[in-house]
Amino acid sequence: xxxxTQAHPPAAGHGHDSHEHGHFGPEMWxxxxxxxxxxxxxxxxxxxxxxxxxVFYAGAILTILGIVGFLLKAFTAGFSDHRAWGFYVAAFAFxxxxxASAPLAACAFRFTKSHWRRPLSRIAExxxxxxxxxxxxFIPALIALPDIGVMHESGEQLVRRSIWxxxxxxxxxxxxxxxxxxxxxxxxxxxxxxxxxxxxSRHLVTGFRASLYGRLAGGWYGTxxxxxxxxxxxxILGALYFMMVVFVQFLxxxxxxxxxxxGWKDSILPPFYTVISxxxxxxxxxxxxxxxxxxxxYRYLIGQAPFWAASKxxxxxxxxxxxxxxxxxxxxxxxRLEVEQAILNYLMFDSYIGIFWAQLFFTFFxxxxxxxxxxxRREGWGAPLAAIFIVIGLMLWHIRIFxxxxxxAPAVExxxxxxxxxxxxxxxxxxxxxxxxxxxxxxxxxxxxxVGIVLLVFRIGMMLLPPLSLWExxxxxxxQRVDTLIRGRYLVLAKPE
Amino acid sequence: xxxxxxxxxxxxxxxxxSRKQAILGLFQDxxxxxxxxxxxxxxxxxxxxYDFLTDSPYPEGSLGEREEKHRLYLYPxxxxxxxxxxxxxxxAMSQVAYPLVTGGKPVLSLPPMAIVCxxxxxxxxILFTVIGIVFESRLPKFVLGLYDERITQGFLGLRxxxxxxxxxxxxxxxxxxxxxxxxxxQ
Numbered sequence: 134x135x136x137x138t139q140a141h142p143p144a145a146g147h148g149h150d151s152h153e154h155g156h157f158g159p160e161m162w163x164x165x166x167x168x169x170x171x172x173x174x175x176x177x178x179x180x181x182x183x184x185x186x187x188v189f190y191a192g193a194i195l196t197i198l199g200i201v202g203f204l205l206k207a208f209t210a211g212f213s214d215h216r217a218w219g220f221y222v223a224a225f226a227f228x229x230x231x232x233a234s235a236p237l238a239a240c241a242f243r244f245t246k247s248h249w250r251r252p253l254s255r256i257a258e259x260x261x262x263x264x265x266x267x268x269x270x271f272i273p274a275l276i277a278l279p280d281i282g283v284m285h286e287s288g289e290q291l292v293r294r295s296i297w298x299x300x301x302x303x304x305x306x307x308x309x310x311x312x313x314x315x316x317x318x319x320x321x322x323x324x325x326x327x328x329x330x331x332x333x334s335r336h337l338v339t340g341f342r343a344s345l346y347g348r349l350a351g352g353w354y355g356t357x358x359x360x361x362x363x364x365x366x367x368x369i370l371g372a373l374y375f376m377m378v379v380f381v382q383f384l385x386x387x388x389x390x391x392x393x394x395x396g397w398k399d400s401i402l403p404p405f406y407t408v409i410s411x412x413x414x415x416x417x418x419x420x421x422x423x424x425x426x427x428x429x430x431y432r433y434l435i436g437q438a439p440f441w442a443a444s445k446x447x448x449x450x451x452x453x454x455x456x457x458x459x460x461x462x463x464x465x466x467x468x469r470l471e472v473e474q475a476i477l478n479y480l481m482f483d484s485y486i487g488i489f490w491a492q493l494f495f496t497f498f499x500x501x502x503x504x505x506x507x508x509x510r511r512e513g514w515g516a517p518l519a520a521i522f523i524v525i526g527l528m529l530w531h532i533r534i535f536x537x538x539x540x541x542a543p544a545v546e547x548x549x550x551x552x553x554x555x556x557x558x559x560x561x562x563x564x565x566x567x568x569x570x571x572x573x574x575x576x577x578x579x580x581x582x583x584v585g586i587v588l589l590v591f592r593i594g595m596m597l598l599p600p601l602s603l604w605e606x607x608x609x610x611x612x613q614r615v616d617t618l619i620r621g622r623y624l625v626l627a628k629p630e
Numbered sequence: 631x632x633x634x635x636x637x638x639x640x641x642x643x644x645x646x647x648s649r650k651q652a653i654l655g656l657f658q659d660x661x662x663x664x665x666x667x668x669x670x671x672x673x674x675x676x677x678x679x680y681d682f683l684t685d686s687p688y689p690e691g692s693l694g695e696r697e698e699k700h701r702l703y704l705y706p707x708x709x710x711x712x713x714x715x716x717x718x719x720x721x722a723m724s725q726v727a728y729p730l731v732t733g734g735k736p737v738l739s740l741p742p743m744a745i746v747c748x749x750x751x752x753x754x755x756i757l758f759t760v761i762g763i764v765f766e767s768r769l770p771k772f773v774l775g776l777y778d779e780r781i782t783q784g785f786l787g788l789r790x791x792x793x794x795x796x797x798x799x800x801x802x803x804x805x806x807x808x809x810x811x812x813x814x815x816q
């Protein structure tokens with residue numbers, strides 16, 4: 134290792150002359166030096182730049198606001214009418230969307246053996262900690278979710294549309310099990326990926342972290358077998374996580390959005406939601422990485438290349454988002470059934486028209502030109518700037534879909550419920566089209582709390598765990614170097630597998 | 631701290647006491663460590679008796695190490711099968727127990743059953759994969775054995791479990807190959 138890395142040019146901005154970088158800027162490719170990396174990152178983690186304090190306190194204040202909003206909402210509205218909880222469900226779904234897909238980025242780009250992913254991997258994995266909070270946030274949403282079947286005064290059982298078999302009165306158990314399984318898988322990925330870094334850092338840290346690393350990384354020596362199991366385990370868990378996250382997203386959007394608007398039957402919405410989640414997850418990772426690079430003290434370890442490469446993926450996801458939006462619209466527009474027109478009017482062109490256009494601008498019309506610009510992509514600021522707009526747009530998307538869905542119909546016969554024998558006569562349709570619902574103060578607090586809890590938990594995760602995947606960056610330094618080809622200097626990448 | 635008698639007996643039953651002694655050679659570069667590994671092989675030390683300790687994964691075979699066999703890929707399949715079986719049982723039994731015809735569909739309809747079955751399959755696979763990782767990695771170990779912190783700084787460790795009569799020869803081999811330091815557990 135040492136002889137390999139010593140041959141590398143020193144890392145840019147690391148107290149040495151900037152490395153030979155070819156015709157790209159000196160910060161495009163940052164190849165860290167393996168020796169000293171663990172100690173360096175641990176030291177940097179100890180000395181907290183101001184931006185991280187701001188993130189921590191902002192997160193804590195917003196989380197407290199969210200808790201206050203939740204408690205006051207629970208006391209004033211109770212859980213008997215699900216329509217009171219639309220904005221809470223929107224806030225939960227927004228947090229879930231942004232954070233559930235983020236760990237997938239680490240797995241996916243590890244599968245493709247992309248070298249540029251190395252500084253982003255741990256950032257993506259730390260979002261796994263938020264998935265634990267997702268379980269807690271999910272519980273009130275489950276309580277607010279109306280039962281699938283309720284007993285009518287006549288003694289017959291009324292049902293509402295659902296993806297579950299209708300003998301199941303309340304699907305909360307399966308929904309919660311799915312969320313817990315997803316969280317367990319993502320935390321397992323985080324543990325396995327961070328295992329070597331915790332083992333290597335355990336001699337350098339003190340107090341709680343020393344005890345934590347000792348317990349979580351006990352017995353890790355870095356033997357061949359351990360590396361093989363780690364690599365195989367990350368591959369299997371990554372594949373399972375992908376299969377699980379898509380499934381749980383399908384459950385969330387089907388049960389908490391589609392099933393709550395009478396007559397909404399849409400095969401495009403679940404994949405649409407998955408694309409949105411991938412887009413939001415990548416946008417969140419790029420935002421955090423940019424803050425770490427620009428203000429967080431990691432400029433010498435995070436070059437521009439990750440942003441340059443990831444921005445192309447973000448551009449693809451942005452286009453896919455817009456394609457799915459159009460596919461959703463055109464299917465219903467051509468369908469012309471009364472209920473289809475009602476749903477289009479409710480979600481797009483009448484009740485929520487303002488928020489629809491605002492969301493479209495934030496998720497497409499503003500980020501698209503930024504991401505198309507090669508200059509903006511290559512300089513490293515284009516993707517994070519687009520990511521800010523995308524995250525705001527996605528928050529609006531969740532309010533438009535989830536808050537609107539929960540406000541669409543009351544939990545009564547002719548609202549959400551109908552007799553099973555009436556299933557063929559198109560009961561319970563969204564007619565007439567209801568007006569838009571606006572948040573009250575407690576709703577706003579809960580939405581802000583959703584943002585706050587992500588900031589807070591992520592910051593705590595960065596304090597507890599090495600914020601960069603040290604073993605991957607060291608591995609990368611073995612396989613990357615700048616070399617000469619004819620008269621130019623280029624990055625040479627090795628892919629040993 | 632001495633272990634209570636029965637714990638010591640249990641430990642001895644699970645991990646029979648070995649005469650072998652651990653020796654750790656510390657190398658500054660991969661080439662020297664690989665040379666030491668080759669020399670150990672030539673000296674008749676079985677390749678199951680030594681391990682390279684590194685701070686990042688090296689490419690397969692780059693240090694001349696043995697090929698490791700593991701059965702991690704079996705675990706998710708076992709978990710998935712168990713989860714799928716549980717899912718089928720739960721859905722079929724509850725639909726038969728509470729027969730309710732909805733929309734003219736059969737009582738035992740596969741599409742709604744598929745959701746629970748899929749979830750059961752995934753949960754089983756995930757759980758068993760994590761169990762497999764812990765088991766196959768031989769984790770956790772609460773007492774750290776022979777190790778050197780310099781491995782975290784890019785040095786390579788070559789840890790050998792040597793018979794007492796081989797001890798001197800192993801140390802010699804490591805020193806000849808350019809070990810920066812050789813440590814033993816005694």
